[in-house]
Amino acid sequence: MIFMASKKPVPAPIAPTERPRDDEGGSLVLERLTQKTEPPQMYQVVMLNDDYTPMEFVVVVIQEFFNKDRDTATQIMLKIHLDGKAVCGVYSRDVAATKVDQVQEAARQAGHPLQCVSEPVE
Numbered sequence: 456m457i458f459m460a461s462k463k464p465v466p467a468p469i470a471p472t473e474r475p476r477d478d479e480g481g482s483l484v485l486e487r488l489t490q491k492t493e494p495p496q497m498y499q500v501v502m503l504n505d506d507y508t509p510m511e512f513v514v515v516v517i518q519e520f521f522n523k524d525r526d527t528a529t530q531i532m533l534k535i536h537l538d539g540k541a542v543c544g545v546y547s548r549d550v551a552a553t554k555v556d557q558v559q560e561a562a563r564q565a566g567h568p569l570q571c572v573s574e575p576v577e
């Protein structure tokens with residue numbers, strides 16, 4: 456026996472965007488919520504100038520902890536020296552905090568007053 460389709464195909468439902476609501480007939484209409492996820496807040500690690508830390512030490516620190524090549528690290532160091540500060544990298548909050556700790560520990564061990572801070576990116 457051959458069965459023939461007796462109805463036209465129904466188009467697929469469009470994804471709902473509103474909250475579930477009471478349809479006033481005593482039953483609850485459940486609808487899927489469209490989820491919106493914000494991107495995570497990012498943090499920039501800003502290195503600060505001082506009058507005592509040797510330029511070469513700063514270049515090596517930027518190369519080592521911020522994964523920059525020597526030319527880029529030198530440019531960043533000179534920007535700090537001339538402008539008072541510069542961004543060395545942008546990371547998640549935990550990674551940025553770790554970078555600050557690593558730089559400050561390296562500076563402390565070497566006896567230099569080099570400082571850097573982490574701040575949220577606008």
Ligand code: TYC
Nearest residue numbers: 503504505508510513535536
């Ligand atoms: N101003 C320092 C000097 O003249 C060099 C320096 C650069 C120090 C960058 C800190 O984050 C810094 N020796």
